[in-house]
Amino acid sequence: MGVRTRLLRFAAGRPPVFVAAAPGGTRTRLLVESELRRRNGRTAASPAAASVLVVCGRPGAALAEAVDAVWDAMPGPRALVRLDEAASRAEVDAGIDRAVRELSDVAAQQADAAERRERGPWSPSGMDGHTAQSGGHADHSGHEHHTGLAMAGRADDRDGLKLDVLHVPLGPVLKDWPAGLVLGLTLQGDVVQAVEVDVAEGAAGGVPYWDEPWLRAAAGERVTVGEAERRRAAGHLDSAGRLLAVAGWEGAAEEARLLRDLALAGEAPAELPARFARFARRVKGSRTLRWMLGGIGRIDQGFAGRHGLTGPPARHPGDVLARLHGWLDGTGEALVRTGDPAPLRGTDGPRGPVGAMPSRAVLALLPELLGGAELAAARLTVASLDPDVEQLTETAWTAHE
Amino acid sequence: MSETTPAWTVVALPLVLAGLAYSAAAMDAGLRSGGGIAAPLREGVRLIVQQRRRMHAADMLLVRAGVLSLPVAAVLAAAVIPLGRTAVWDLRVGVVWFNAMEVVAWASLWLAGWGVNSAFPLVGGYRLVAQGLAYELPHMFALITAALGAGSLDFGEVAAAQHGLWFAVWMPVAFAVYLLSALAMAFWGPMGHPLADDLAGGAAAELSGPDRLVFFAGRSALLTVAAAAAVPLFLGGASGPWLPGWAWSLVKTYAVLALLVWVRGRFPVLRMDRFMAAAWLVLIPAALLQALVVGIVVLT
Numbered sequence: 178m179g180v181r182t183r184l185l186r187f188a189a190g191r192p193p194v195f196v197a198a199a200p201g202g203t204r205t206r207l208l209v210e211s212e213l214r215r216r217n218g219r220t221a222a223s224p225a226a227a228s229v230l231v232v233c234g235r236p237g238a239a240l241a242e243a244v245d246a247v248w249d250a251m252p253g254p255r256a257l258v259r260l261d262e263a264a265s266r267a268e269v270d271a272g273i274d275r276a277v278r279e280l281s282d283v284a285a286q287q288a289d290a291a292e293r294r295e296r297g298p299w300s301p302s303g304m305d306g307h308t309a310q311s312g313g314h315a316d317h318s319g320h321e322h323h324t325g326l327a328m329a330g331r332a333d334d335r336d337g338l339k340l341d342v343l344h345v346p347l348g349p350v351l352k353d354w355p356a357g358l359v360l361g362l363t364l365q366g367d368v369v370q371a372v373e374v375d376v377a378e379g380a381a382g383g384v385p386y387w388d389e390p391w392l393r394a395a396a397g398e399r400v401t402v403g404e405a406e407r408r409r410a411a412g413h414l415d416s417a418g419r420l421l422a423v424a425g426w427e428g429a430a431e432e433a434r435l436l437r438d439l440a441l442a443g444e445a446p447a448e449l450p451a452r453f454a455r456f457a458r459r460v461k462g463s464r465t466l467r468w469m470l471g472g473i474g475r476i477d478q479g480f481a482g483r484h485g486l487t488g489p490p491a492r493h494p495g496d497v498l499a500r501l502h503g504w505l506d507g508t509g510e511a512l513v514r515t516g517d518p519a520p521l522r523g524t525d526g527p528r529g530p531v532g533a534m535p536s537r538a539v540l541a542l543l544p545e546l547l548g549g550a551e552l553a554a555a556r557l558t559v560a561s562l563d564p565d566v567e568q569l570t571e572t573a574w575t576a577h578e
Numbered sequence: 579m580s581e582t583t584p585a586w587t588v589v590a591l592p593l594v595l596a597g598l599a600y601s602a603a604a605m606d607a608g609l610r611s612g613g614g615i616a617a618p619l620r621e622g623v624r625l626i627v628q629q630r631r632r633m634h635a636a637d638m639l640l641v642r643a644g645v646l647s648l649p650v651a652a653v654l655a656a657a658v659i660p661l662g663r664t665a666v667w668d669l670r671v672g673v674v675w676f677n678a679m680e681v682v683a684w685a686s687l688w689l690a691g692w693g694v695n696s697a698f699p700l701v702g703g704y705r706l707v708a709q710g711l712a713y714e715l716p717h718m719f720a721l722i723t724a725a726l727g728a729g730s731l732d733f734g735e736v737a738a739a740q741h742g743l744w745f746a747v748w749m750p751v752a753f754a755v756y757l758l759s760a761l762a763m764a765f766w767g768p769m770g771h772p773l774a775d776d777l778a779g780g781a782a783a784e785l786s787g788p789d790r791l792v793f794f795a796g797r798s799a800l801l802t803v804a805a806a807a808a809v810p811l812f813l814g815g816a817s818g819p820w821l822p823g824w825a826w827s828l829v830k831t832y833a834v835l836a837l838l839v840w841v842r843g844r845f846p847v848l849r850m851d852r853f854m855a856a857a858w859l860v861l862i863p864a865a866l867l868q869a870l871v872v873g874i875v876v877l878t
Contacts, residue, residue: 184627191620226783250631252630254628366701367704367705424846469846553705554849
């Protein structure tokens, strides 16, 4: 074995993984995240920081294009793992193993690099989420930069200052971001001036993962209340984990995800409610978190009513912090009932009435809610609503401000 | 403090700094993912063999200048910090030099964030500027308070002035402000908003390969230097029983460094739109009051 192979093998030991999930791939994403935790693996925040790209679920056309852009943006040595929505735990395990082997395969990596060299560097004609800056609508004179990119246009900002206008898409592939959601932001500095909402769908239709028990019960299948409440608890913990990660509190986010996986595991261990209670106390007790999340993304009753908001965000009107506390309370209540063998009736899913697409209202109110927010606050606000694009797969759906 | 510094220390300085910075990275890996002592080495090898990405219309001169100046600033700042009782560069105004080098890191991050021609790193750069505005004044007042207590801007003399009573004990506010700004100096943990994950890694989002390695090694080195400077400023320098001076310097540096590393991931990140008010309305007045108290004590 040559020195190069040995070095590559050593370096590939714990590769940082960038996870891209398609709507419909939630189950697979959860398996991947729990498998990465078992391996003490790391997730990367950007393609440039990653060595492995894991695609969960089957992306539709627009999402596939974004995934290709991410794959293009990854430096070699790199490996790609595609796992469809039905992937088993063993398949996830094998996929990541294969990626690690591929990373230290000198011949394969050299072939990949040679092929990329031939294709040449990225050019602005293609679609690229991260690096493209296009001209702002305030300035149509369009002075072309010598690189072929249009310079950013300028417009008055909220204080009447002339500032560059950047058009930056958030999503569909972004860490701690609802799968398939695309927000076309118009930014000045780091302030959001306008938002266009779009969705990039998955190729597989299928049943929304978080609503599945309720939908199965509605279809006449026998589902217990306990099973549904486990799913509700896990759904809220998944959302809370995302929000905590966006808030930069890594330790708490990781604990939320661990609790989520415990709640989903066939027999939830007996100490789960106690462990969750400790976690909830810690999160609710954090003064720093209260300080950082209070007062942003405020939704009052009237605003919620106007957009037909239902489910937890409507039950807990207020700011990002109120919605986080709402999830935590909801999780606590759900965890008490995980052993309930009664048959499931009703349609009150984790995000509101299942079948009525509660996430549609969330998407509809985003442009108004995010306008004028700082980028960081906008991300926290989206995370605190955590719309589920899987609910919308039935209908092509676009909202423009 | 008048003996000349032997020439070999010039070679030893980057090595000692690298060793400390490596152990900080290893501690961090161990705390966060259980990666163990080899984790930073593994990451280093991964990044060295990695291809550089070509970014469209990036100003690579600015990016490289930003990335390289990070470890350089750390080494230059470390040069005036005494290990035991000798610093590589025994400068009369070492505290000012240390402060100046730390501000070089602002330029590093801004250049790297701006130069890659990408929106998220640019916003990361904006965040750094806001963070600088928030923490730098309290930080400078904390440094000045320690210097005031000793009547000198020389690290050696500041340390020597703490015979009997550490500045950390009778200037607790200045020490606390210093620790907070040490996090900010290295964009670390709760003060890591410019590099936060909500921006896909912020100013460093597009860095790959050796650029990424140098950037994050430089950041570890900055964190180490920030911890090391706390020792002569607030923790009595090299003084201590039984062990030789250099050993006490290292032990105390490690203690501060471990605290700073541990803090990461234990708190939510501080956003400057919120923190700015606290910095100007609470930290600056508190630091000024501390300086006033110290000034009165020194005069009487």
